[in-house]
Amino acid sequence: xxxxxxxxxxxxxxxxxxxxxxxxxxxxxxxxxxxxxxxxxxxxxxxxxxxxxxxxxxxxxxxxxxxxxxxxxxxxxxxxxxxxxxxxxxxxxxxxxxxxxxxxxxxxxxxxxxxxxxxxxxxxxxxxxxxxxxxxxxxxxxxxxxxxxxxxxxxxxxxxxxxxxxxxxxxxxxxxxxxxxxxxxxxxxxxxxxxxxxxxxxxxxxxxxxxxxxxxxxxxxxxxxxxxxxxxxxxxxxxxxxxxxxxxxxxxxxxxxxxxxxxxxxxxxxxxxxxxxxxxxxxxxxxxxxxxxxxxxxxxxxxxxxxxxxxxxxxxxxxxxxxxxxxxxxxxxxxxxxxxxxxxxxxxxxxxxxxxxxxxxxxxxxxxxxxxxxxxx
Numbered sequence: 056x057x058x059x060x061x062x063x064x065x066x067x068x069x070x071x072x073x074x075x076x077x078x079x080x081x082x083x084x085x086x087x088x089x090x091x092x093x094x095x096x097x098x099x100x101x102x103x104x105x106x107x108x109x110x111x112x113x114x115x116x117x118x119x120x121x122x123x124x125x126x127x128x129x130x131x132x133x134x135x136x137x138x139x140x141x142x143x144x145x146x147x148x149x150x151x152x153x154x155x156x157x158x159x160x161x162x163x164x165x166x167x168x169x170x171x172x173x174x175x176x177x178x179x180x181x182x183x184x185x186x187x188x189x190x191x192x193x194x195x196x197x198x199x200x201x202x203x204x205x206x207x208x209x210x211x212x213x214x215x216x217x218x219x220x221x222x223x224x225x226x227x228x229x230x231x232x233x234x235x236x237x238x239x240x241x242x243x244x245x246x247x248x249x250x251x252x253x254x255x256x257x258x259x260x261x262x263x264x265x266x267x268x269x270x271x272x273x274x275x276x277x278x279x280x281x282x283x284x285x286x287x288x289x290x291x292x293x294x295x296x297x298x299x300x301x302x303x304x305x306x307x308x309x310x311x312x313x314x315x316x317x318x319x320x321x322x323x324x325x326x327x328x329x330x331x332x333x334x335x336x337x338x339x340x341x342x343x344x345x346x347x348x349x350x351x352x353x354x355x356x357x358x359x360x361x362x363x364x365x366x367x368x369x370x371x372x373x374x375x376x377x378x379x380x381x382x383x384x385x386x387x388x389x390x391x392x393x394x395x396x397x398x399x400x401x402x403x404x405x406x407x408x409x410x411x412x413x414x415x416x417x418x419x420x421x422x423x424x425x426x427x428x429x430x431x432x
Contacts, residue, residue: 056080056081056082056167056174057082057101057104058075058083058103058104059097059104059106060075060083060086060106060107061088061090061105061108061111061116062088062108063108063110063111063112064108067108067156068086068088071158075163077164078163078164080301081167084337085100085102089111089113090111090116090118091113091114093119094119094122097128098225099228099333101130101298102130103130103170103298104131104133104170105133107119108134109136109138110136116134120132124149131152131170132149132151133152133153133166135154135156135158136155136156138155151166152166152169154166171301174301190268190287191286191287191289192283192286192289193289193319194220194223194288194289194290195289195293195317195319195320195321195338197324197326198219198323200262208262208265210262211258212255212258214239215258215259215262216326217255217328218239218255219259219281220323220328220331221238221328222281223288224322224331224334225280225281227280227284228280229278229279230279230280231277232252232276232277232278232279235252238329239252240252256279259272271283289319290338293314293317293338293341293342297314297341300314300345303345303349305352305355305356308352308353308356308358311349311352312349312361315342315345321335322338322339343372343376346369350366350382350386353365354386359389362382362386363383363386363387363390366379366382366386370383374403375406375407375410377415377416380399380415383399384396384419384426385426387399387426391430393427393431396426396427403415
C-alpha cells in the first residue's frame with residue numbers, strides 16, 4: 056500500500072516513518088511539509104492512503120482534502136492532529152480515520168490494516184481480461200503501439216511519440232496546454248511552442264484514428280487528456296498488478312511471475328525525457344520492491360534457482376541495492392555453495408567501497424558472517 060505523509064513538523068515525519076516502517080505491506084512514497092508540493096506529486100502518482108495534519112500553514116489539511124475530493128481523487132485520508140474538535144469536519148471530506156496525537160503504534164497499526172483489508176485482492180485479476188481492449192500501448196523498455204494483429208505503429212515525428220508518453224503518465228488526468236508547452240517545448244518562444252503543440256496534437260490524433268482511437272484524445276482550449284480505459288497500457292497494468300499483489304506468497308507466485316515478465320525495461324526505454332525522470336524512477340523502485348517480495352516467496356517455497364535468476368536481474372539493474380544483495384546471499388547459502396557466497400560478498404564489498412567510498416551496512420555484513428558460519432557447521 057502506497058502511503059504519503061503531509062505534516063509541517065519534520066519531527067512527525069520521523070515518528071510516522073518509524074511507526075509505519077513496523078507495519079508490513081506499507082510503502083512510503085512521499086513526505087511533505089506543505090500541501091502545494093504534495094498536490095503536484097498526487098497529480099501524477101497513485102496513492103492509497105494519506106496521513107495528514109489538520110493545522111498547516113497556507114492551506115489546512117481539511118481544505119486540501121476538500122480540494123482533492125473536488126477533482127475526484129478518492130484515496131483514503133487519515134487526519135493526524137492534536138485537536139479533537141476537527142473530527143466532525145474531517146468526515147465531511149470523507150476521511151477514512153482520525154487519529155489524535157501523540158500517535159499510538161497499535162492505533163496506527165489497526166488503521167493501516169483496516170485500509171489494507173479494503174484493497175482489492177491479488178487474486179482479483181492480476182491477469183486482466185484484455186480481450187475487449189483492441190490495442191496495446193507498450194512503454195516499458197521502449198514506446199510502441201500495436202494493434203490486435205500485432206502491427207507496429209510508425210511514429211510520424213519524435214514529438215508525437217513524446218506527447219503520447221507525456222499524456223499517458225498522467226493516466227487520463229487533464230493537463231493544461233501551458234504546462235505541456237513548458238515541459239515539452241520550453242526551449243522555444245511561446246508562440247512557436249503553441250504552434251508546435253497544435254501540430255503534434257494533430258499528428259497524434261491522426262495516428263490514433265488509424266486504430267479507431269481518435270476519441271481517446273480529449274481536448275479543449277486549455278487542456279488535453281488521454282483516456283487509456285479502452286487499451287492495455289503495459290506500465291499501468293504492471294503498477295496496478297503490483298498494487299493488488301501487496302503480499303506475494305505461495306498462493307499467488309505464478310501470477311507474480313507472470314507479472315514480473317511484463318516489466319521488460321525502464322519506462323520509455325532509451326527515450327530520455329526530463330519530465331519523465333521521477334516516473335521512470337518510481338516504476339523502477341516498484342519493480343525492485345515487487346521482485347524482492349517475489350524472490351522472498353520463492354525462497355520460502357524452495358524454488359532457489361528461479362529466485363537467483365530474478366535476483367541476478369535486479370543486481371544487473373542496481374549492483375548497490377543492499378536489500379537485493381541480502382536476498383542473493385541467502386539464496387546462495389541455500390545452494391550450499393560457500394565459495395560463491397564468499398566471492399559474491401567480497402565483490403559487493405569492493406564495488407560498494409569503489410562507488411560510494413563506504414563499506415556495506417552492518418546488517419549486510421552480519422548476514423554474510425551468519426550465513427558463512429552456518430555453512431561451516
